[in-house]
Amino acid sequence: MSGKTHHSKLVLLGDTAVGKSCLVVRFVRDEFFEFQEPTIGAAFLTQTVTLDDATVKFEIWDTAGQERYRSLAPMYYRGASAAVVVYDMTNRESYDGAKSWITELQRRGDPNVILALAGNKVDNEEQRQVPKEEVQEYANENGIVFFETSAKTAQNVRELFVEIANKLPKTEQADEASAFPVTDDVSEEKRGCC
Amino acid sequence: MEGEAAPSADQAANAMANLNVDAGEQEQAGEPTPPKVELNGTSYKPLADGDYDAIVLSTGLKECVLAGLLSVRGMRVLQIDRNAYYGGHCASLNLKELYEKHNKPFDQNAAEQRFGRSRDYCVDMVPKLLMANGKLVKMLIQTDVTRYMDFNGIAGSYVFNSGKVYKLPVTPTEALTSSLVSLFQKNALRKFAEFVRTYKCPKRVADTLSKEEFRAALVQYFETHNPTKVSEVDALIERFDTKRETLVGAMEKKYGLPVFPESTDVEVGPGPVGIVVKTRTVKKGVAPEQGGPIKTVVSVEAFQGDANNQAGPVQASNRVAVGDILSHINGTSMLGKTDEDVKEAIRSAARPLKITFMKPAFDPSTQKYDLLNMTMRELYAKFGLDETTQNFLGHAMALQTDDSYLDKPAEPTVLACQLYGRSVGRYGQDSPYLYPNYGLSSLPEGFSRLSAIYGGTVMLRHDVDEIIMDPSTGEAVGVRVGDCAAKAKIIIGDASYFPPQMSRKTGSVVRSVCLLKKPIKSTVGDSCQVILPAKHLLNKKQDVYLSELGASLHVCPRGVNVAIASTTVETNEPVAELRQAFDLMGDIAERFDSVTDTFAPVDDGTKTKCFIVSSLDATSHFMSAAEDIERIYRAIFGKQLNLDEKLVESQQ
Numbered sequence: 001m002s003g004k005t006h007h008s009k010l011v012l013l014g015d016t017a018v019g020k021s022c023l024v025v026r027f028v029r030d031e032f033f034e035f036q037e038p039t040i041g042a043a044f045l046t047q048t049v050t051l052d053d054a055t056v057k058f059e060i061w062d063t064a065g066q067e068r069y070r071s072l073a074p075m076y077y078r079g080a081s082a083a084v085v086v087y088d089m090t091n092r093e094s095y096d097g098a099k100s101w102i103t104e105l106q107r108r109g110d111p112n113v114i115l116a117l118a119g120n121k122v123d124n125e126e127q128r129q130v131p132k133e134e135v136q137e138y139a140n141e142n143g144i145v146f147f148e149t150s151a152k153t154a155q156n157v158r159e160l161f162v163e164i165a166n167k168l169p170k171t172e173q174a175d176e177a178s179a180f181p182v183t184d185d186v187s188e189e190k191r192g193c194c
Numbered sequence: 195m196e197g198e199a200a201p202s203a204d205q206a207a208n209a210m211a212n213l214n215v216d217a218g219e220q221e222q223a224g225e226p227t228p229p230k231v232e233l234n235g236t237s238y239k240p241l242a243d244g245d246y247d248a249i250v251l252s253t254g255l256k257e258c259v260l261a262g263l264l265s266v267r268g269m270r271v272l273q274i275d276r277n278a279y280y281g282g283h284c285a286s287l288n289l290k291e292l293y294e295k296h297n298k299p300f301d302q303n304a305a306e307q308r309f310g311r312s313r314d315y316c317v318d319m320v321p322k323l324l325m326a327n328g329k330l331v332k333m334l335i336q337t338d339v340t341r342y343m344d345f346n347g348i349a350g351s352y353v354f355n356s357g358k359v360y361k362l363p364v365t366p367t368e369a370l371t372s373s374l375v376s377l378f379q380k381n382a383l384r385k386f387a388e389f390v391r392t393y394k395c396p397k398r399v400a401d402t403l404s405k406e407e408f409r410a411a412l413v414q415y416f417e418t419h420n421p422t423k424v425s426e427v428d429a430l431i432e433r434f435d436t437k438r439e440t441l442v443g444a445m446e447k448k449y450g451l452p453v454f455p456e457s458t459d460v461e462v463g464p465g466p467v468g469i470v471v472k473t474r475t476v477k478k479g480v481a482p483e484q485g486g487p488i489k490t491v492v493s494v495e496a497f498q499g500d501a502n503n504q505a506g507p508v509q510a511s512n513r514v515a516v517g518d519i520l521s522h523i524n525g526t527s528m529l530g531k532t533d534e535d536v537k538e539a540i541r542s543a544a545r546p547l548k549i550t551f552m553k554p555a556f557d558p559s560t561q562k563y564d565l566l567n568m569t570m571r572e573l574y575a576k577f578g579l580d581e582t583t584q585n586f587l588g589h590a591m592a593l594q595t596d597d598s599y600l601d602k603p604a605e606p607t608v609l610a611c612q613l614y615g616r617s618v619g620r621y622g623q624d625s626p627y628l629y630p631n632y633g634l635s636s637l638p639e640g641f642s643r644l645s646a647i648y649g650g651t652v653m654l655r656h657d658v659d660e661i662i663m664d665p666s667t668g669e670a671v672g673v674r675v676g677d678c679a680a681k682a683k684i685i686i687g688d689a690s691y692f693p694p695q696m697s698r699k700t701g702s703v704v705r706s707v708c709l710l711k712k713p714i715k716s717t718v719g720d721s722c723q724v725i726l727p728a729k730h731l732l733n734k735k736q737d738v739y740l741s742e743l744g745a746s747l748h749v750c751p752r753g754v755n756v757a758i759a760s761t762t763v764e765t766n767e768p769v770a771e772l773r774q775a776f777d778l779m780g781d782i783a784e785r786f787d788s789v790t791d792t793f794a795p796v797d798d799g800t801k802t803k804c805f806i807v808s809s810l811d812a813t814s815h816f817m818s819a820a821e822d823i824e825r826i827y828r829a830i831f832g833k834q835l836n837l838d839e840k841l842v843e844s845q846q
Binding site for chain 2: 044063064065066068069070071073074075076078182183
């Protein structure tokens with residue numbers, strides 16, 4: 001296990017109420033709430049995945065509801081190295097939505113972004129509307145990571161993020177050094193003035 | 195959430211409970227969306243959730259900051275923009291959009307051959323820079339919006355003087371070495387710089403209070419000092435609504451005691467107190483029937499050590515200075531008494547006794563000049579600064595747009611100079627300015643995300659057809675988009691979304707975006723601001739601003755610089771007014787000119803519940819924009835936005 005930690009911005013996409021936040025809360029805090037409050041107050045969550053040869057620290061951005069009227073800002077996509085597009089496998093419409101989110105991402109995101117599809121709510125097999133084979137075929141054609149997941153039972157949640165971590169290029173990040181954090185903790189009084 | 199029309203802080207908790215990002219999806223919402231929205235007796239389909247505390251129209255910077263601030267206070271906010279992108283008038287464009295916006299034909303191959311990939315551009319429609327220690331940066335920090343974006347420093351800050359560009363001197367040392375400053379002025383400027391650096395602005399609390407709190411403080415003050423004036427308080431508050439400090443200053447000058455006293459208690463055990471006290475007259479020549487009861491106070495004249503020259507308990511507390519007033523002894527007021535009364539009170543009181551000291555209204559030991567009661571012109575004269583020096587101090591450092599500031603109170607200008615000095619190098623940059631990577635549009639986007647994170651909803655690509663007013667009250671009650679509508683207690687937005695009679699044209703701004711193949715001559719790095727004071731320009735009354743950005747800020751590819759010149763229009767040939775800025779740029783590879791009208795609201799919006807933001811002006815910084823945000827915040831909440839405290843709960 002190497003000591004190198006790679007930082008990766010990961011964005012979530014997908015229609016409203018497919019379980020995007022639940023998936024992240026399961027991955028980051030290993031919790032599940034049947035009635036997950038829509039994301040409030042969290043800029044983003046972080047979680048680390050340790051691989052054999054590296055550590056990946058995910059900075060996971062949730063849509064904060066801005067997907068509802070397709071009003072995600074360019075800043076949301078900017079700098080993302082991975083995207084998880086979530087649909088609800090008990091809802092055919094949400095899968096069509098997922099495919100349009102992938103188109104949107106290819107238009108607006110970085111061309112090298114690692115794409116993953118998550119067919120959520122797989123614990124609810126009897127209400128399935130989207131066959132696994134159909135999605136698998138689409139994913140294979142487009143080089144997309146695909147898992148059917150359940151935030152409720154935790155099935156495949158960790159596996160999904162580990163697979164993304166594995167696929168991320170482990171190169172040095174460019175440009176990061178040039179930006180600097182803007183915070184309040186620099187002493188004010190010592191500055192000169194004229 | 196029913197009841198009063200203006201939202202209050204009390205509603206925050208209430209609104210939190212109603213937060214409902216996904217209310218459209220009824221399975222999640224808990225409470226179903228009302229099927230109809232009733233406004234003025236007409237039924238509409240609900241727009242989004244149909245009922246909000248505030249609707250914000252446009253996603254311009256100010257609108258997004260306000261949407262974010264309201265959301266973190268727990269209000270339910272709906273933001274609507276007619277465009278498909280964020281930023282409204284201050285959006286950032288790629289190269290293709292830049293050509294199209296200015297009606298220039300865009301030949302992708304030819305243009306990208308010359309200037310690089312279109313998608314690598316983020317060109318601001320309204321060029322602005324952030325003062326590192328300024329209000330907008332404080333808003334970013336106190337809301338944690340800094341976490342969503344990266345900033346970089348602007349490399350240099352310059353001023354145009356008699357045809358040449360000079361780096362602005364900042365430190366007292368630079369004042370001595372700068373070629374901008376004449377030999378005879380160097381020492382005067384060094385002294386002024388030292389004064390500004392060390393000037394300690396008294397706590398100005400008046401503007402942080404709500405109208406009720408401010409009124410209560412004034413009533414209490416007049417009851418003590420001049421009860422006949424109590425009946426005039428409301429008229430005074432109305433008259434000095436935007437100049438509360440001036441009113442406070444005048445009252446303190448007249449009655450001699452602070453309106454908002456800063457007090458400190460010192461406990462004294464057995465033994466000598468160690469102070470020399472003296473009676474001081476705070477109010478001269480006022481006949482008893484005109485004035486209040488307090489004519490004298492007793493203040494600390496000096497400290498006196500004991501036989502072994504050890505400091506007494508008051509001096510040792512380190513909280514009392516010479517000149518402080520002894521206001522209470524064991525809780526009994528000493529105001530209006532004489533030194534003999536006070537000495538007697540101290541002698542006869544049981545030990546330990548508690549002495550309360552009050553800072554005087556005006557403290558000559560820490561404030562050399564009373565900056566609220568002198569003009570900037572007078573202050574310049576005190577330091578012997580000549581017109582050239584005044585010019586770059588006032589325009590390039592304090593960022594005044596014309597010379598009217600000279601005859602206004604000096605304090606704001608001194609504080610602006612101080613802000614400039616404290617901003618330089620704040621984050622290691624060589625100018626006072628910061629800039630968000632990938633263009634200014636990141637700012638509205640960031641604040642809009644803040645709003646969303648706190649439950650706000652954004653709808654792009656929706657134009658508002660009507661602001662619905664209640665004819666009986668004259669207040670806005672909602673907005674209509676097609677056959678849908680949403681209720682709101684207040685509506686905030688860009689003037690273009692409101693009926694024309696609610697705003698007035700304030701002028702026009704000419705802006706010229708120029709693509710350069712080389713950075714501006716005699717500047718360092720690939721980014722800078724140059725201020726061209728009107729005094730050094732031909733036939734100009736208002737300053738010209740020039741800002742230059744480069745690839746290090748991720749707004750254009752390497753080998754290109756984006757320079758934007760702007761000014762307030764004064765003639766029929768607006769572009770010609772930028773001539774001297776163009777001269778500084780050298781060879782301009784491509785130029786995009788535009789003239790935009792600016793608007794301001796006709797009133798503060800409290801009557802109509804329509805709070806209209808003023809258009810962004812020609813200045814190349816956010817000072818006036820941040821003040822406009824504060825103005826609207828104050829109109830909505832009745833008190834000043836406090837930027838000294840965190841506005842969101844901190845997360846790791």
